[in-house]
Amino acid sequence: MTPPALPLALDVVVPVYNEEVALEASVLRLAAYLDEAVRVPWQITIADNSSTDGTAVIADALADRVPNVRVIHTARKGRGYALKLAWGSSAAEVLAYVDVDLSTELSALPPLIAPLLSGHSDLAIGTRLARSSRVVRGGKREFISRSYNVLLHGMLGARFSDAQCGFKAIRSDVAARLLPLVQDDAWFFDTELLVIAQRSGLRIHEVPVDWIDDLDSRVDIVPTVMEDLRGVVRVGRDLMRGVIPVQSVYAEFGRAPIGAVARPSFLGQVVRFGAVGAASTLAYALLYVLLQGIWGAQAANFAALLLTAVANTWANRRFTFAIRGPAKAATHQFQGLIVFAIAWIITSGSLVALNALAPDAPTAVEFVTLTVANLVATALRFVLLRRWVFRRSSEREGVLSSPSADSVVLSTDSGSGGRAGSGLLQSGSDESPPLPVSPPPVPSPSSQKASAA
Template structure:
């Protein structure tokens, strides 16, 4: 078994090194082969140089220069379509979701009919630590509720925006070759495409810690996400 991990990065110099050190330590405990793809969007800091330095220190890691800044969805899609694993997951560069969730997700895919597994911060067994006040979690819940109302048949998960998701490789390629949303609302499109293509989605609990250095800006990115929701509503 070969696992690919895709990590989108944008302006991540403050936290990338420590997060990737933690990820490398977790990966050493796995018995299967793996690769890590650090997909760096054009940043205003030294994220690319740092990612290249980190990748050079690990034999199965790659730093990918996306050249432009189009959004998290674009970065994730770029990495997912370059991945070579039998199973492909993506997670946030700050490791807000504990990477140990990889084992839980793999177990679900290997023992059930699910081909997509998503982290769910609202799962009763999840452990969530908020470091960004109450506004971000509230806005996330409102956005998720809006998406479920707009797409009642296609969005069945309660937490669409958790940054940890895993796919069987064939499902990942079929879904991401069809994806078009470049921004933070890309997760909604992924769930809609999975539903349309007949892939079963299941969720797992996660250990989640908000980063105090998030690059998400609630108002600006929130408006973009709702705009993309409307685009999806008319397209799908």
């Protein structure tokens, strides 16, 4: 009796745009690696992203002659759009993507997909910024990458370490829920997907990678950075307004905190409040410097103040007062902006009052006045945050009933995450032994073509 074919476990998407030079060699190398190192049924999807050179012809030829390779064509540009289309049309249990230049060493692929196949994690990303990662790239790209991730941590509360490494994977059931919520179809797609996943309480697994920069990269850095900054503002605004339904995603996939969430003591709150304030000041200075040359002094000042106020409220919510989950997050942000405005009125009003009462007051008097006003404003801000914005009723002092949407576990172990997976694991991984497979039989896909406009 012929054993039933196993269901498709892994689909590795290779998004391409005008890559006629690198495409064939990269796909053949990827297929050879998967055939040797991965023992679950797999396929490669070439996502031709409206190429204008010979990429489409080469992709079709590869799909015809290489087993388990398919190609989709789209007339619409954008890496994010290509990934949405490829992932959305795949029957695989785990959906991944790699850059066509294969800058990331493929040996990181088994540990990337293992926690998703086992059900331990929901998404997995390669990170170039872990201590054990080995990365070769220029100083300019290194600075931009690290600065961008610092910005994400401050502005959106991101807790993943590398948003833009072209080496990611996601469970198909999670992708089906999250992809419709991601608006960006270009380079910001990765960041938006990860932020929504984290805020929905999903578990993101990180794998340190070996990575060599592609000197022939098609990425135009300046426009991409500007689009990413606009994306950060948009996602932050939508999260604050409750436009992105992270609570409903949590209801399906989120992982609640284990054990009680203890609130810091009063002294601990004061210390954390001060640390958050210092970090906010540094973030404001950095943002002002970055934006001043683009938007001018006034617009840069307003944007930097607004972004740091939002980040400050989030940080105090999460770290100073230990409140987690999306419940009332938008309300807290609105109240935080009111508190910020009150503090600003006190400091600005002190100068107005001084000029009205003593128009010829020396600079030293102005300095003392502003210092006292800032101390009063800071103390008042702490009191309002503690007693009004983040006040807890006694029945909420223990484990909160709201989801831990601001939490994400960056894990590399193989412990249980609370949901059982299919038990499909690859060879070549030292982390976990293979587990038996017992899903319904579905034929493994062969070479195929699909097209979408």
